[in-house]
Structure formats: C-alpha cells, structure tokens
Amino acid sequence: DSGVTQTPKHLITATGQRVTLRCSPRSGDLSVYWYQQSLDQGLQFLIQYYNGEERAKGNILERFSAQQFPDLHSELNLSSLELGDSALYFCASSVSGQGAMDEQFFGPGTRLTVL
C-alpha cells in the first residue's frame, strides 16, 4: 500500500459524457501527478500540481483538466469522452515535486471504460 488513494476503482460511461477521478496523496506530500496508461500508448505523464498550483504539463488533451485543492487532494476531469479515452489513470504523489531525490508513490489507479 503506497498511501495514495484513488476513487473510483472502476468507471464505465458512455461517449460524450464527463467524469471526475479523485486522488488523495500520501500524508505530507505536496505534489500530485496524473498519468494515463492505455494499451497503445503506454504510461504517459499528463499533469503535475504542487501545493495547489500547476507545475508541469505533459500530453494532456484540452478536454481534460485537473486541479489540486487546499487539502491537497486532486481531481482529474475528463469531458466529451471518446472511446480512445478508455485507460487506466494513475495518480502519484511526492514530497516536493522537484529534484531527483523525490520518489513518486503511485496509487492503485482508476480503470475508465468508455462505451
């Protein structure tokens, strides 16, 4: 158990819909990261937040957005869903978010299926 929690574990929805994935970081961690893992693209970095502010962006679609709240939990919002958005979505957290000594702890993931 990494200490990072993600809800829900599974999510099944239809194309065109909007969903919200939630992540609670380990106690004391200020940074939250979101990753997407699909069969054809592998593990891809989406976005990072540090203490409520966006810190780094990866290949995140404009239909996707995220935020980190004052209590440091984070939400990833996916809208206008397409079949290709079906994937595992992982959240990770780390103490600071900068510097090579900062190990990331990953949550168990949310499996999203878009029908």
Added chain:
Amino acid sequence: DAKTTQPPSMDCAEGRAANLPCNHSTISGNEYVYWYRQIHSQGPQYIIHGLKNNETNEMASLIITEDRKSSTLILPHATLRDTAVYYCIAFVVGGYNKLIFGAGTRLAVHP
C-alpha cells in the same frame, strides 16, 4: 531527458539473479537514472536510482558504467513476485519530476 532503450522481454529462473540492462547513451551529466516497476496493472513502484556510483537497497542493486551510457538493474534472488514490467528512466536533476516511461522490459520469473 535522455532516451533509454531496454530489451522488450527477459526470462529468469526463480532464485537466480535477474540482470536488466538499460542503454542511455545520450545521458547528460545532470541526469539521474531511475528504475520503476509495474506488477500487472498495479501502480508503478519505485525501485532505485543513481547518478554515477553503484547503488544498493533492500530491493535491488544498480550498476552504472563509468561513462554512464548504460546501467544494469540487478535483482539478486528473483522470486515469482518479481514478474513485472521494469522501466528505466532518465531525468534532469532539478527539473520537474514528470516521469517519461518507455516500453520497459517485461521480466518473467519462472519456477
């Protein structure tokens, strides 16, 4: 961040050492080498990291060549639970910690 190259798959007998190679020939002086693994569809798990010197922890050892162009992750006594995809990642010291995962090496440990 430097590109890393790993073999797509490897086999190892249970109880033997598993040696997983990684090539990072374009690595720069301020890039660390990190190893993570992913067991089935669980979240990736940190294993070890290093810059120049060889490193060892309770999970594994990391051997980095003197020119830093390649490294080897060593699991000294592989068990069936070590069956996973192993990712070698290089990124810059002081840069933001976004991990860029490649395809990794799928290690199968068999009895």
